[in-house]
Every structure is written in C-alpha cells, then in structure tokens.
Amino acid sequence: MSTSSDSDGVDRIVDESVDESVDECVDESFDEIFEGIYTDVVEGQEEQQRKRAYIERNREAGHNRLWNDYFSENPTYDASLFRRRFRMNKDLFLRIVHALSENIPFFRHRRDATGRFGLSPLQKCTAAIRLLAYGSAADAVDEYLRLGESTSISCLHHFTDGIIQVFGDEFLRRPTPEDLQRLLDIGEKRGFPGMVGSIDCMHWEWKNCPTSWKGLYARGSNKPTIVLEAVASQDLWIWHAFFGPPGTLNDINVLDRSPVFHDIFEGRAPRLKYVVNGHQYKLAYYLTDGIYPKWSTFIQSISSPQGPKAVLFAEHQESARKDVERAFGVLQSRFAIVKNPALTWEKEKIGKIMRACIILHNMIVENERNDYPRSINEFEEGDSSRTSRVETERPTNIGNCVGIRDDVHDRRKHQKLKNDLIEHIWNKYGDDNE
Secondary structure (H helix, E strand, O other): HHHHHHHHHHHHHHHHHHHHHHHHHHHHHHHHHHHHHHHHHHOOOOOOOOOOOOOOHHHHHHHHHHHHHHHHHOOOHHHHHHHHHHHHOOOHHHHHHHHHHHHHHHHOOOEOOOOOOOOOOOHHHHHHHHHHOOOOOHHHHHHHHHHHHHHHHHHHHHHHHHHHHHHHHHHOOOOOOOHHHHHHHHHHHHOOOEEEEEEEEEEEEEEOOOOOHHHHEEOOOEEEEEEEEEEEOOOOOOEEEEEEEEEOOOOHHHHHOOOOOOOHHOOOOOEEEEEEEEEEEOOOEEEEOOOOOOOEEEEOOOOOOOHHHHHHHHHHHHHHHHHHHHHHHHHHHOOOHHHEEOOOOHHHHHHHHHHHHHHHHHHHHHHHHHHOOOOHHHHHOOOOOEEEEEOOOOOOOHHHOHHHHOOOOOOOHHHHHHHHHHHHHHHHHHHHHO
C-alpha cells in the first residue's frame, strides 16, 4: 500500500511540473506573437505617416514666377495672353484680388507660426481662376503655383464664397429702373418693344451624384444633371439665375419653382408702359421657345408660319431669342468647370460654383462693355422717339398687386400682344424683304 501511494505522489508531481512547463511555453509564445503584431501595427502607422511627410514647395518662388510672368512692369506674357488664361482683363482681376484680400480673411497675406509668409493672394486667386477656367484637376496648378491638391480645393471654395459675398449683390441683381429702361430701349430698337431679355434652361452634369439620388436627377441620357434657369439680354448679361432643380424636370416644371416673377407678384418690380401697334401694355415680356406657357409675359415663335408676316416675325423672334443660348455658350467657354461634369459631392458647393461663375461672367461683361458696338445710340440724344418708359415712382401699397398674377397668366393678353408684335415687325422690317 505504501508503495502505491508513493507512486501516485510522484506521478502527481510530474504532472504538475509538466503543466507548469506547458503554461510557460504558451505564455512565451503568446507574448512573442502579441509583440510581433504590435510591432507590425506600430511600424505600419509610422510608415503611413512617413508617406504624408511635408513637401517643401518653395511657395515664394511660385509667387515670384507668377509676378514676373503677368504682373511686373515688363511681364513675360502680354495682355492678350493674360485675357486668354485668366478669362478677364488684368485690371478686373486685380480688383477682385484686392476686394477679396480686404474682406475675406482666407485671402490675406499672413505669416505662419515660424514668421514665414504663407501663400500670396495672387497665388490663391490664380489657382481658383485656373480651376474654374480650365475645369482641370485640383493638383494641376501644383508645379506652377506651388499649391497642393487640398490647398487648391480650399482656394476654390473660399474664392466662390468670397465672390458671392463681395460682388453678388451688385452683379447678380434684379434690374434697377435704369437697367430696365436700357433693356427696353434695346428691345425697341430690335423690333420688340417691352422685351427685356430671353429665358431658357441648361443642364450641368453631376458626375458624383449620390446613388440614392440618381433616379431623381437622371433623365434621358441616364446621367444625373442639375438645371439652371437664366434670363439674358443682348449684351449677354445674366439678369436671373435659378440653379438647383433636378434634371428630371422640364422647363415648365422649373418655371413653377422659379422666383423669376416674384418681384412682379409682390409689387416690388418697377412699373412700366410701352406701346405696340397703337396699343399700350404694362407688363414686360421674355422671348422663349415653344415649351413655355402662353402667358402675357412670354412670347414664343410661330412653329409653322403661314404668310409673309408670320414668317418675318418668326425669323426675328428666333434670332433675338438666341441671346440666352449665346450666354450659356459663352459661360461654358469661359469657365470649363460648368461645361465638364461636376466632380464635387456636395450640391451646395456645386451651386456656389455656378453662382460665382455667373457673377464673374457679368463682371467681365461690364468690364468689356465699352468694346461692344453701341446698340441704343438713337435714344442717347433724346427720348422723343421712345415708346417704352419706366415709371420712376415705385409701388407703395399692396393694392398694386391685386390681380397681377391673373394678368401674367392671361392667354388673351398674350395673343393680343403677339398679334400686335407681328404687325409691328412687318411695319418696321417688311419693306426690307420686298
């Protein structure tokens, strides 16, 4: 009995020593594996951080190169090349740079924590203009201006915000009485008394539209688009811009959501009167294509004109209606970013880019207006022959708004005005066709 008890005790001791050895081996193996995994993670993070190392771009050299090429007393490139690459004259660009650096903190030339000057306002504004004008990738200006991709994108969005904030009220305004009188004079000279422009819509493709929204924004070509409704005059100034409706809407659906007639409905629009074929009217109108409704504020062409009077009217209406189409074409040629598919994810930023491009377009139109042929010189010396007039007194009470919506939507007034315009065009230009 004693011998078996001693044997059991020895076996128990051996088993305990073996268990301890196994536990020690397992612990050592676990520690080695954990240490290896931890080392790999830490080294991987350090390697990833090393890939994002700071790049010394020598931004001062970029500013000096830009200054010597375009802004010095003897620049490398002349005014015509500046106009081609910046889409505007140098004096207008410098005006924009000065205004943004005065009003927008992002564009002020400041020192960093080390006392070194950051990017100059010229570099930031040039980077934004190049992205708008050429519609290129954000890092396309890196080699020349010494701006990284993220900095270029930041410059673009701060630039569009600044343009809207500083210049939006002036260059995307509703027509003042003086503006309206000039538009009426131009319309009268072209054979359309009471006409203040033409209206139409264009689509901007949205490449990075969220998948869940694609059904709302895609139509026809199956590519998502956003709609811009605009009113333009002969000099290509865009007086009204309504951007944001999804591409599945047609022009009538967009018009239902548009604020184009809000000033008239609310009694804030300047009052006017004009005479066509001996009849007096009080609501100005836009030239449109055939999809728009037959309202007293819209005049369409004649799809199948019968007789010389209708043919002559259709020719003149379709010619004058192309003003808004030309404005769209010039806007897209000046700023390729609105011609190419939009790459931005946020719709709000896309809207700001479009709005800023329209404001810049109007600024260019005003800056270069003296180079255009004068179209209303027959009214400059005196207004005795003028039949379209804007009243200087503004509406003062809500009684002026009563019934105005019905007048705008009146189909009978539309047809009467159109018939008078057909006779007016024939009396003015009919002899030229004989």
